[in-house]
Amino acid sequence: MQTYGPYDPSVDYVPGPAPRPKYTGRANEAGGAETPSWRPLHMSRRNFLRGVACSGVVIGGSSYLFSGTTPARADTRAVERLVRLTVNGRTHSIEVAPNETLATTLRYRLGLTGTKIGCNQAECGACTVIADGITIYSCSTLTHRVRDSEITTIEGIAGEDGTLHPVQQAFIEELAPQCGFCTPGQVVSAVALLNRNPKPTIEEARLAMSGNLCRCGAYDHYLRGVMKASERV
Ligand code: FES
Ligand code: FES
Known part of the structure; x- marks a missing residue:
């Protein structure tokens, strides 16, 4: 069994690896090292970390840019089309998105803000308007569904x-x-x-x-x- 004497600071108890030959950039030359598979990075630790952070942003951004929503949005815009609505006796031809609600059309395209949006989910009735004699919740009715209808809002x-x-x-x-x-x-x-x-x-x-x-x-x-x-x- 190996025994050790008192600690001697001049002794290298755990020798490290043999020193690597100096890289000269010239392969297999006398005195030169083999061409490494890596290139030396002349980069500070701070710049390296900055690069890693930026690559994360780029990857995240690209996943958003190339996600499936982008073409869908483009398609949505592409099928926007004209709708004729008679509101309070005035006929309007307006372009509305396929998923646009009547409350949005009334308030934000025609400026009829008397129609209120409370719950926006067919519960409170603040958005009630009359379409061809029937009361409807305009927050939950697509404008395309009431095209060519006669709409009466509070303004009328x-x-x-x-x-x-x-x-x-x-x-x-x-x-x-x-x-x-x-x-x-x-x-x-x-x-x-x-x-x-x-x-x-x-x-x-x-x-x-x-x-x-x-x-x-x-x-x-x-x-x-x-x-x-x-x-x-
Ligand atoms: S906003 Fe509440 S029912 Fe339309
Ligand atoms: S919610 Fe205030 S008067 Fe009805």
């Missing part, structure tokens, strides 16, 4: 001279609007009800208004307004 409810519709007047008298965000949808639903049933029972009115939520909880006020308006139409 009052008379051209600014006279309020009996529903609007009754809602004011009953102090129905609180924050007012749901009010355009409430008005449109009530008008559509009275257009097809001018003398609804309170249960019929409640049912007709049930698709319009009010965060302020002014349901009774709106209901009383509908019943009051029904006496005036």
Whole structure:
């Protein structure tokens, strides 16, 4: 068994590898090393790390650029086409994307911002408009589905001279609007009800208004307004 004496700092206890021959760039010459498979990197550690970071950005960016979404987007744009809509008595020919909702078209292409977008998923009724006599949630209706339809928004409810519709007047008298965000949808639903049933029972009115939520909880006020308006139409 091998034994060691006291530690002697002059002794190389763990000898390292034999020194490599100096690389001269000339292969197999006397005194020169074999041509290595690598080239010496004249690069600082900082520059090396910077290069690694940049390559990560390039790889990430290329995966985005060449992902499947790019051609799909291009296709989407390519099939945009013209739609004819009659809104509040005015006919418009507008270019809309295939996946564009009526609420978007009304608000952002036609500037009719009275139609509100609350939940944007067919739950609150803030976006209610009338299409060919039927109330619809414009946030969940594709504009292409209602092409050539007659649309009525809140902007088309009052008379051209600014006279309020009996529903609007009754809602004011009953102090129905609180924050007012749901009010355009409430008005449109009530008008559509009275257009097809001018003398609804309170249960019929409640049912007709049930698709319009009010965060302020002014349901009774709106209901009383509908019943009051029904006496005036
Ligand atoms: S925004 Fe359309 S139903 Fe809520
Ligand atoms: S009045 Fe505020 S949400 Fe109905």
